[in-house]
Amino acid sequence: MSSQGSFRLAAYAVCIVDGRVLLAHYRSENWTLPGGRVEHAEDPFDTVIREVAEETGLTAVVERLLGVDSRVIPSAEARAGIEHQNIGIYYQVRITGGDLRPEPNGETPESAWTPLHEVPALRRSSLVDVGLALSQTNPPTGHVPPVPVGGLIQH
Template sequence: MDMRLAAYAVCIEDGRVLLVQAVEPDGRRTWTLPGGRVEHAEDPFDAVVREVAEETGLDAVVERLLGVDSRVVPAAARWSPGRSDLQNVGIFYRVRIQGGRLRPEPNGDTAGAVWTPVAEIAGLGRSSLVDVGLALAQTLPATGHVAPVPLGGLIRH
């Protein structure tokens, strides 16, 4: 089994959440939170700020740690064929935007970034990471953990 440590940004302003559209190798697009893999020897705190800048063009400031999510993505659900199951450990941070200009990621895995009304999230094809991040931000559980999000319909890994 592969393992990945990732950091994700939950940015909610004026009833809208910042989302990015990930492009899968087969051309499908899925809405998700800005964020991604923590590089070797990188602090997750720094990784989330870097990922927001890379994927959206915006400058983020971390306000608080929200929690941690761990999930196993079966090999059949991974973007790259021939890979094994993946344990993704995600660290979620509440961030605030302090500058920059919204733009798509140049030469990256995201097709664009948008501010989306929280009320419209349920109607989007999205990663379950969006639901986990919103649940953490809205409930602020003392444990830093929320129940797993059921997959299916519009919600994917």
């Protein structure tokens, strides 16, 4: 971390089944994609599987890489008051087992299979929109235009 700001590398799961997407309800009241920070020396491929298990109780396998997104949150909007860059690696995953449950002693009190048509009305992280855009447009570059943040969409 430099004095200019903070940096985070994270991996996120996009799982869509029968017109529903798996979302995690973060303690900040925002809905987001299951996922989180890549630990030191951890492969992001393993991170996304670990995070789905920790946050939702479900077992996942990676089907394919969807893309990479870089988000810079200005210091005026960032929680820590310093500019923050989040690089997210998005994977399409398939659930192979487990039972949906809250994260034990964690920051995700609930997860849910949410109909895609209900997502725009949710207070959600911009990560959700990025993941859905990557999944639905399948860009060969693995990159989508920035998602405007405002209204119901939060950083």
